Amino acid sequence: IELVIATQNKGKLAEFEQMFGVEGFEVKSLIDYPELPEINEDGQTFAENAAKKAETLANYLNQMVIADDSGLVIDALNGRPGVYSARYAGEEKSDVANMDKVLKEMVDIPAEDRSARFVCVMAVAKPNETTKFYEGVCEGTISLEAVGTNGFGYDPIFYVPSFEKTMAQLSSEQKNKISHRGNALNRLLDNKDEWR
Numbered sequence: 001i002e003l004v005i006a007t008q009n010k011g012k013l014a015e016f017e018q019m020f021g022v023e024g025f026e027v028k029s030l031i032d033y034p035e036l037p038e039i040n041e042d043g044q045t046f047a048e049n050a051a052k053k054a055e056t057l058a059n060y061l062n063q064m065v066i067a068d069d070s071g072l073v074i075d076a077l078n079g080r081p082g083v084y085s086a087r088y089a090g091e092e093k094s095d096v097a098n099m100d101k102v103l104k105e106m107v108d109i110p111a112e113d114r115s116a117r118f119v120c121v122m123a124v125a126k127p128n129e130t131t132k133f134y135e136g137v138c139e140g141t142i143s144l145e146a147v148g149t150n151g152f153g154y155d156p157i158f159y160v161p162s163f164e165k166t167m168a169q170l171s172s173e174q175k176n177k178i179s180h181r182g183n184a185l186n187r188l189l190d191n192k193d194e195w196r
């Protein structure tokens with residue numbers, strides 16, 4: 001069975017391919033539909049943006065589409081970068097620039113106040129049906145510097161207490177077991193009857 005994921009993010013896509021692959025699904029993404037106009041992610045919530053991406057592609061292809069909107073929510077920054085995670089340091093979507101900006105903004109924040117979480121909302125859209133949502137969260141803290149080379153995005157500055165490592169020091173198998181995306185995907189798979 002083929003699943004279409006409305007994402008252009010290669011890091012997300014690799015995780016989807018690993019996790020859905022185990023379930024016997026074949027994954028296609030926005031990269032397979034270059035003719036589609038870019039979707040404007042101007043929503044105020046992860047759910048709004050996830051719905052927009054999934055519904056746009058579902059209507060275009062006239063079939064079921066899954067989207068992931070996700071980001072890093074930092075308590076000391078009043079929830080930023082949040083829905084602005086992908087472009088926090090500017091239009092060009094640079095992981096390094098985004099992490100630098102966060103570390104600079106956090107430079108005076110003591111260890112006990114560096115709590116943060118990754119949040120992922122998956123939307124499953126079908127033409128002429130109500131969109132379904134599945135959320136996953138992963139708790140951690142913001143490290144003092146970037147460590148590790150695995151994963152993508154903010155993984156090098158996201159410290160996972162249970163592993164005593166940053167997310168970028170975990171293998172993809174370890175990350176998928178505890179991540180916001182892994183947790184959202186497990187909810188989605190646990191509720192197949194709602195969307196299959």
Ligand code: ITT
Nearest residue numbers: 007008009068069070071072085086152153154155
């Ligand atoms: P698509 O909209 O095409 O899926 P995107 O990267 O723009 O790609 P989002 O709007 O959902 O996706 O932004 C999510 C950003 O949050 C992403 O670019 C990363 O900076 C960060 N992020 C999300 N999941 C992450 C993860 O597992 N590890 C590290 N950073 C993550």
Ligand code: NA
Nearest residue numbers: 041049069083
């Ligand atoms: Na977004």
